[in-house]
Structure formats: structure tokens, C-alpha cells
Amino acid sequence: MFYKWGRFAHRHRRVIPVIVVALIVLMQVLFGSKLADRLSQEGWEDPGADSTTAAQIEYDTFGRDNSGDVILLVTAPDGVDRPEVVDKMNQQISGLRDQFPNEIAHVTSYFERATPQLVNDEHTKAFAAIGLKGDGEQTLKDFRTIQPALEAMEVPGGTVQVAGATAVADALDTGMANDIARAEKIGLVFVAIILLFVFGGVVAAAMPLxxxxxxxxxxxxxxxxxxxxxxxxxFSQSIITLLGLGLAIDYGLFMVSRFREELDRGLDTEEAVAVTTNTAGKTVFFSALMVGVALSGLLMFPQAFLKSVAYGAMSAVVLAAVISVAVLPALFGMLGPKIDFLSVRRRKERRIEETIWFKIPNWAMRHAKPVVVGVAALLIALTVPIVGIAFGGINETYLPPNQVTRQAQDEFNEEFPAFRTDPVKLVVKGADNAQLGQIVMQTRAIDGFTRPLKPDYPTEGDVTVLSAPLADRDGGADVVKQLRSIESPEGVTTYVGGTPAMEVESIEALLNRLPWMAVYMVLATFLLMALVFGSLILPAKAVIMNVLGIGATLGFLTAVFVDGLGAGALNFTPGPLMSPILVLIVAILYGLSTDYEVFLLSRMVEERQDGARTDDAIRRGTAHTGGIITAAAAIMIVVAAAFALSDIVMMKYIAYGMIFSLALDATIIRLLFVPGVMHLLREDNWWAPRWVKRATRSLGEGSGVSTTPRPGETPIEHMVVDTRPGRAGVTVEENASLVPFADLMRDLDQRRALEQLKKKELER
Structure with missing residues (x-):
């Protein structure tokens, strides 16, 4: 299939790129330009959770709780009760009401009515709370409309800071938008430099870009x-840019490298395109399929956030593979040897035995047992910190400590803990006054609040909403557990709601479904790798190594982002992680690990099918792909590094996780661990039932020497040629001095191709 497609792409090389580019441009014009208006800040909750039901009942009965949308925190060291401060604030607040009647629903201000709860004990800080009219995404638009006026506010001898739930959401949103711009501007520049260094030519480097x-x-x-x-x-936009850009360039790098290699072997352009598509193209296709399968595990979780990331990232990965396999072969067909045009340095031809990608795995195989034990111990040791992982929710602590909105919110929370914008809520439905009193009395015995639960609104119909802020933001799980244990009178239903309850239920969904996601990813990728490699041992080894690598990465991330190792230098506040982010990073890391495993093992299997013995297949496969995998990892690290500069902690978490995992994967795991383990497994590496072998062979049709034996014949991978004088001939004997039959045929093909080239040069 892939070989035939390569031929087809060469024949229609001038049409295919035009069609693909036209379709993508049309999609961008019709849909892509409208993306910013369609993205949401929401989607973190479980639609079937009690907290979601509680929020819906409250919304249907009382409307949106907008009491903490925007906070104007006024600080005046000489006192906030001075007439000039009060007059200035009242004047500005009245001006806001008059200027923005369609955005502002209400204002509760200490300066209009000196409520004692709205000022601190020293009377040096007071606040005004602004409720916005809009619902959903309109809330953020309303805030951005009034934001310039808010930031222009001032008082004599003091300052006015802007905080509140919507202000924090805006800061997070702005940080994510900056991430995209940084990746596109900085990331692409450094990626281009790496590609130019790897390929040594402008045209070749431009292909992956x-x-x-x-x-x-x-x-x-x-x-x-x-x-x-x-x-x-x-947030899904950042993830898609990160994964889509990195993997697309990796796939392009893999394809270009293989095409140049086939040209160097002496193949003409058409055959080189077909062989590249049949080898590298097939690897890219199945690699993308496995990454997509890993990401599809996110669909098991109920949060719309994870589902949107899954759909978006899967489409990005599949599109990257389709463009690589569809467009690049056509471009190769048009360029041919001119792919090395505009070279900035001369290519040095070296035998693969002279490269470090050959020497390092060769050393690891000679010292296989200590290398395997040592690397396994290191990976397990790196995993240990994961026992201290903690989960929480998204809030202002995800912003840098020096960010102005974060500083304002921190000050407000410290001075006015009873008005924090993330209270726990208890929605009571169907209770009369006596029954409501019974429930309220039970809530008095619950520990963990800054004050007793009290109604947010007068009872409407049969619905009452009680709320109170947490004394300790990390103590939500215990408080929610106590609220769930309340005994409701007959006919009365209670729902625990609020952001802390949503976070607790999100963690519960994680713990319940993460094992199933892990089983799904492992089984699906195992079956796909077995189909591609024609072995059951190689996929099992790959899964085990992926798990060890992911464990080490999660241990590192826990040490940094939860325990705070290096937090000051990286400009973030350590603390609990959002559970959906852990699910997301597991899917991403498993997909990337599988991606590089496929790149590496596919070349080993190819060498084996060409007749190489196990150790030779390991050495040659690693030598052929080592430089490519290292370059691919370097490119992905550069793209991730652009996001590592993010202001948002959860984006830093994903970016640093990818950087650590890729560095570990491309060095210790691929160059030491894999060769060592495969050397110890020896011939067992290639074991699989016959039906698996048949299914694998059905995917590998193409030109060249057939690897499929006739009935009663010996498979070509076991056939060698004895070249010693007087003993020439094909044999199946395993002897280190014998030459693999497929290697001999390949050498003969290369000699013929070189002779044809020399003949053409002489004719010229």
C-alpha cells in the first residue's frame, strides 16, 4: 500500500501539494479565523457530578453567582476612611456604572456604605466587589470591556489593585495566548536553525518546516x-500547537532523512520516493496512529476540557502524518537530488560503525547486565517522589508570584479570607423551614470553614444555597466528605457544590478511570506494535520501558512542581496539581515514548528482515536512527522550551515534563537501556505466532527481495552466503563469519547503481 502510494505521489507530484495546500488555506479562511471567538474558559467540571448539578440548580433559580467577578482592592497606609479617598472612589465607581451599564450588574462598595466586613482591622485596606452581567464567555468579554477603566483608577496616597475570579481568568487566558505567540515566533526560529544544522542545506531543512x-x-x-x-x-489550543508543531517537524525530519539515504544508495528519484514512503512513511503513519490511540484514552474522562484536548491533539497528530506521507513524497519527486540545493556545509560520508550512535549501543551490549540493572535502578529511583503528589484546582497560584493580578488576589485572600472567591456550597432542595434548620444545625459541626455556612440568597421556591469559604484551600476533600455525610430529612435533597467540590469530584474521576485508560493505552499500542513489528516481545518491552520512563518523569515533576525544587528560579508557586493535567501529561508522555520507540524498532526490524543477526540489527538500527531521534527530540525540546517560559504553571508542568522525558528517552533509554535489554533477550526479541507474522508481512509489500518464504523454504532472515574460497553458496547455518544473503544482494544493487551513475558521467 505505502510503496504504491509512493509511486502514485511521484506521478502526481505537481498536483498533490496544490490540492492539500488549497484545502488547508480554505479551512483557515472559513473556520480557523473564527477560532479565538469560539474558545471557552470552561469545561473543567464533570457534567454528571453533584457539584455540576448544584451549580445548575443555583443558576436556574438565582442566576449566576457574580459576587466575586471583580474585586477593587484599595490600599491607603494613612487610612481608607479619609474623605479624599472615599470621595475619589465613589466618583470613580459612579463613573463606571454610568459608562458601562451593559456590563456591570451591581457594585458592593465599602466607600458607598461603610460595611465593617469590607475593611480590615487597621482600616488601611478596603474593597469594592463588582458583579458582571454576562454569563459564560460573555463574562470575560464584559471584563475586558471595563478593564482599561479599572486599571486607570487611583486614590490619593494609595493604590487600587484589580483582583477577582474573572480578573484571574483573564490573566490565565492572556498567558496562554502569549504561549502560542512565543512558540510560533521563537520556537520556529530555533527549530529552523537545528534543521539547518542537521541537514546542512536550506532546501532539505525547509521540508519539515x-x-x-x-x-x-x-x-x-x-x-x-x-x-x-x-x-x-x-488551554487546548496551546497543547495542539505544542504537539502538532513538534510531531509534524519530527515526521518531516524522519522522511527527509530516509529519502536522502535512499538517494545516496544510488536509487533513482522515483524509486527513492517509493522506498521512502514504504519504509519511513509507513513508520510515520503507524507512529501517528499509536500517538493518536494514546491520546484517545482521554475520551474516557467526563470533563469537556480533556475531550476537547483529545479531539484537537488527535487531529493535529493525524494531520501531521497525512501531510508527511502525502505532501512530502510529492515534493521529493519534484526535487530529487536537488533536495541538497543551497547547502551551507559539505556532507561528510562516514561509515555507521564510526558514529557515536553505533559505538554507544555497542558498548551497552558488551556490558548489558550492569547497564540494564543500573538504568532500571535509576528510573525507579527517579519515580520515588511521585508518592508525594497532591491534587488541587486551577486558581491564581497558577500565575507567577510577581504577576499583578496574582499579587492583588493574594493580598485580598490574606486580608479578607471570609470573602474568598472559591467557597464551598450546599444546595438544599425541597426543605421547609424546620427541615432547613435541621440541616443548618448539622453544618455547624463541620470543621474547615472560615465562618459558619449561611444563605447566599433568600430562599426561592424550595431551593436554598448555603456557602462558606475554606479555612485551608487544600482542605476541601475533608470538608466535602463531612458535608456528604449530612442526613437529609425525608423528601429533601442536598448537593455539595462550589469549586472545591468540583476539584474533589475531578480527583475521584481520575482515580476511578485512570487505571482503565492505562489498560486501554497499553493494550491498543501493544497490538499495533505487534502488527507493525511482527513480534510480541518487542511491544511488551516497549510498554515496560514506557512505563518506567513515564514514572521517572512524573517523579521529577512531583519533586519540582509539588515539592518546590527550583520553584524560585522557575518563577512559580509549588502546590497541588489539577488532576486533569496529570491525565493529560500521562497520555502525552506515553504517546511520545511510543513514537520514538516505533522510529527505533522499525529500523531494527527492517535490518532483521534484510538478514542481519540480532546484535547487528540492534547496532545498525540504532546507528541509522540515533541521529534522527536525537535531532527529533532536540526539535521537540525546543518547541516545548518555548512553552516552558509560560506564565501558567500547568503549561510549565507539561512543557518541563516533555523536556525531561524526551531528554531521558533519546539518551539513556534509547542508546543504553533498549540495546542492553534486547541483547539479553537475543532471538526471543522476534518471537510471535505465525498469524502475527503473516499480518505483518501483508503490510510490507514493495520492491526488492521478498522476505516471504514459499512453503517449505527457509525465511530469508535466516539465509546467509558463505563467501570463503571453495565454500560459496547459500546456507541457513548461523555462523558469525557468514555474510547475510540480503546484505549481499543490497551491496550488489548498490554497486550496479554506482556503475550506472559512473557510466552516465562518462557519457556526459
């Missing part, structure tokens, strides 16, 4: 289409 740019434009357009039918969280 073309794939990357087309993929990111296309995937964001697909995300805009998805946003028409499903809630898509704005």
Missing part, C-alpha cells in the same frame, strides 16, 4: 470546526 506550518494551520482550523459542536477550552 513546511509540514509543521501546514499541520498547525490545519489542526487549528479543525479545532475551530470542533468548537462549533462542543465546548473547547482555550
Amino acid at each position: 513546511i509540514v509543521g506550518i501546514l499541520s498547525i494551520i490545519g489542526s487549528l482550523s479543525l479545532l475551530a470546526i470542533l468548537a462549533q459542536f462542543q465546548q473547547v477550552n482555550i
Whole structure:
């Protein structure tokens, strides 16, 4: 299939790129330009959870709770009760009401009515709370409309700071938008430099960049289409840019490298395109399929955030593979040897035995037992900190400590803990006054609040909403557990709501479904790798190594982001992580680990099918792909590094996780651990039932020497040629001095190709 497609792409090389580019541009014009207006700040909650039901009942009965949308925190060291301060604030607040009647619903201000709860004991800090009219995404738009006026406010001898739930959401949203711009401007520049260094030529380096740019434009357009039918969280845009751009360039790098290698072997352009598509193209296709399968595990979770990331990231990965396999072969067909045009340095031809990608795995195989034991011990030791992982929710602590909105919110929480914007709520439905009194009396015995639960609004119909802030933000689980234990009178229903309850239920969903996601990812990728590699041992080894690598990465992330190792230098506040982010990073890391495993093992299997013995297949496969995998990892690290500069902690978490995992994967695991383990397994590496072998062979049709034996014949991978004088001939004997039959045939093909080239040069 892939070989035939390579031939087809060469024949229609001038048409295919035009069609693909036209489709992507059309998608961008029709849909992609509307993406920003369709993204949401919401989608973190479980639609079937009690906290979601509580929020819906409250909304249907009383409307949106907008009491903490915007906080104006006024600080005046000489006192906030001075007439000039009070007059100035009242004048400005009245001006806000008059200027923005369609955005502001109400204002509760200490300066208009000197309520004691709205000022601190020293009377040096007081606040005004602004409720916005809009619901959902309109709330953020309303805030941005009035934001310039808020930031322009001032008082004599003091300061006015802007805080509140919507102000924090805006700061998070702005930080994510900056991440995208940084990745596109800085990331692409450094990626181009790396590609130029790897390929030594402008044209060759441009090929992966073309794939990357087309993929990111296309995937964001697909995300805009998805946003028409499903809630898509704005955070998913950053994830899609990160994954789509990195993987697209990796796939392009893999394809270009293989095409140049086939040209160097002496193949003409058409055959080189077909062989590249049949080898590297097939690897890219199945690699993307496995990454997509890993990401599809996110669909098991109920949060719209995870579903939108899953759909978007899957489309980005698949689109990257489709463009790599569809567009690049056509471009190769048009360029041919001119792919090395505009070279900035001369390519040095070296035998693979002279490269470090050959020498390092060769050393690891000679010292296989200590290397395997040592690397396994290191990975397990790195995993240990994960026992201290803690989960929480998204709030102002996800912003840098020096960010102005974060500082304002921290000051407000410290001075006015009873008005924190993330209270726990108890929604009571169907209770009369006596029954409501019974429930309220039970809540008095609950520990963990800054004050007793009290009604947010007068009872409406049969619905009452009680609320109170947490004394300790990390103590939500215990408080929610106590509230759930309340005994409701007959006919009365209670729902525990509020942001802390949503976080607790999100963690519960994680613990309940993460094992199932892990089983699904492992089984699905195991079966796909077995189909691609024709072995059951190689997929099992890959899964075990992926798990060890992910464990080490999660241990590192826990030490940094929860325990605070290096937090000051990285400018963030350590603390609990959002449980959906852990689920997301597990899916991403498993997908990337599988991606590089496929790149490496596919070449080993190819060498084995060409007749190489196990150790030779390991050495040659690693030598052929080592430089490519290292370059691919370096490119992905550069892209992730652009996001590591993010102001948002959860984006830093994902970016640093990818950087650590990729560095570990491309060095210790791929160059030491894999060769050592495979050397110890020896011939067992290739074991699989016959039906698996048949299914694998059905995917590998193409030109060249057939690896499929006739009935009664010996498989070609076991056939060698004895080249010693007087003993020439094909044999199946395993002897280190014998030459693999497929290697001999390949050498003969290369000699013929070189002779044809020399003949053409002489004719000229």
C-alpha cells in the first residue's frame, strides 16, 4: 500500500501539494479565523457530578453567582476612611456604572456604605466587589470591556489593585495566548536553525518546516470546526500547537532523512520516493496512529476540557502524518537530488560503525547486565517522589508570584479570607423551614470553614444555597466528605457544590478511570506494535520501558512542581496539581515514548528482515536512527522550551515534563537501556505466532527481495552466503563469519547503481 502510494505521489507530484495546500488555506479562511471567538474558559467540571448539578440548580433559580467577578482592592497606609479617598472612589465607581451599564450588574462598595466586613482591622485596606452581567464567555468579554477603566483608577496616597475570579481568568487566558505567540515566533526560529544544522542545506531543512506550518494551520482550523459542536477550552489550543508543531517537524525530519539515504544508495528519484514512503512513511503513519490511540484514552474522562484536548491533539497528530506521507513524497519527486540545493556545509560520508550512535549501543551490549540493572535502578529511583503528589484546582497560584493580578488576589485572600472567591456550597432542595434548620444545625459541626455556612440568597421556591469559604484551600476533600455525610430529612435533597467540590469530584474521576485508560493505552499500542513489528516481545518491552520512563518523569515533576525544587528560579508557586493535567501529561508522555520507540524498532526490524543477526540489527538500527531521534527530540525540546517560559504553571508542568522525558528517552533509554535489554533477550526479541507474522508481512509489500518464504523454504532472515574460497553458496547455518544473503544482494544493487551513475558521467 505505502510503496504504491509512493509511486502514485511521484506521478502526481505537481498536483498533490496544490490540492492539500488549497484545502488547508480554505479551512483557515472559513473556520480557523473564527477560532479565538469560539474558545471557552470552561469545561473543567464533570457534567454528571453533584457539584455540576448544584451549580445548575443555583443558576436556574438565582442566576449566576457574580459576587466575586471583580474585586477593587484599595490600599491607603494613612487610612481608607479619609474623605479624599472615599470621595475619589465613589466618583470613580459612579463613573463606571454610568459608562458601562451593559456590563456591570451591581457594585458592593465599602466607600458607598461603610460595611465593617469590607475593611480590615487597621482600616488601611478596603474593597469594592463588582458583579458582571454576562454569563459564560460573555463574562470575560464584559471584563475586558471595563478593564482599561479599572486599571486607570487611583486614590490619593494609595493604590487600587484589580483582583477577582474573572480578573484571574483573564490573566490565565492572556498567558496562554502569549504561549502560542512565543512558540510560533521563537520556537520556529530555533527549530529552523537545528534543521539547518542537521541537514546542512536550506532546501532539505525547509521540508519539515513546511509540514509543521501546514499541520498547525490545519489542526487549528479543525479545532475551530470542533468548537462549533462542543465546548473547547482555550488551554487546548496551546497543547495542539505544542504537539502538532513538534510531531509534524519530527515526521518531516524522519522522511527527509530516509529519502536522502535512499538517494545516496544510488536509487533513482522515483524509486527513492517509493522506498521512502514504504519504509519511513509507513513508520510515520503507524507512529501517528499509536500517538493518536494514546491520546484517545482521554475520551474516557467526563470533563469537556480533556475531550476537547483529545479531539484537537488527535487531529493535529493525524494531520501531521497525512501531510508527511502525502505532501512530502510529492515534493521529493519534484526535487530529487536537488533536495541538497543551497547547502551551507559539505556532507561528510562516514561509515555507521564510526558514529557515536553505533559505538554507544555497542558498548551497552558488551556490558548489558550492569547497564540494564543500573538504568532500571535509576528510573525507579527517579519515580520515588511521585508518592508525594497532591491534587488541587486551577486558581491564581497558577500565575507567577510577581504577576499583578496574582499579587492583588493574594493580598485580598490574606486580608479578607471570609470573602474568598472559591467557597464551598450546599444546595438544599425541597426543605421547609424546620427541615432547613435541621440541616443548618448539622453544618455547624463541620470543621474547615472560615465562618459558619449561611444563605447566599433568600430562599426561592424550595431551593436554598448555603456557602462558606475554606479555612485551608487544600482542605476541601475533608470538608466535602463531612458535608456528604449530612442526613437529609425525608423528601429533601442536598448537593455539595462550589469549586472545591468540583476539584474533589475531578480527583475521584481520575482515580476511578485512570487505571482503565492505562489498560486501554497499553493494550491498543501493544497490538499495533505487534502488527507493525511482527513480534510480541518487542511491544511488551516497549510498554515496560514506557512505563518506567513515564514514572521517572512524573517523579521529577512531583519533586519540582509539588515539592518546590527550583520553584524560585522557575518563577512559580509549588502546590497541588489539577488532576486533569496529570491525565493529560500521562497520555502525552506515553504517546511520545511510543513514537520514538516505533522510529527505533522499525529500523531494527527492517535490518532483521534484510538478514542481519540480532546484535547487528540492534547496532545498525540504532546507528541509522540515533541521529534522527536525537535531532527529533532536540526539535521537540525546543518547541516545548518555548512553552516552558509560560506564565501558567500547568503549561510549565507539561512543557518541563516533555523536556525531561524526551531528554531521558533519546539518551539513556534509547542508546543504553533498549540495546542492553534486547541483547539479553537475543532471538526471543522476534518471537510471535505465525498469524502475527503473516499480518505483518501483508503490510510490507514493495520492491526488492521478498522476505516471504514459499512453503517449505527457509525465511530469508535466516539465509546467509558463505563467501570463503571453495565454500560459496547459500546456507541457513548461523555462523558469525557468514555474510547475510540480503546484505549481499543490497551491496550488489548498490554497486550496479554506482556503475550506472559512473557510466552516465562518462557519457556526459
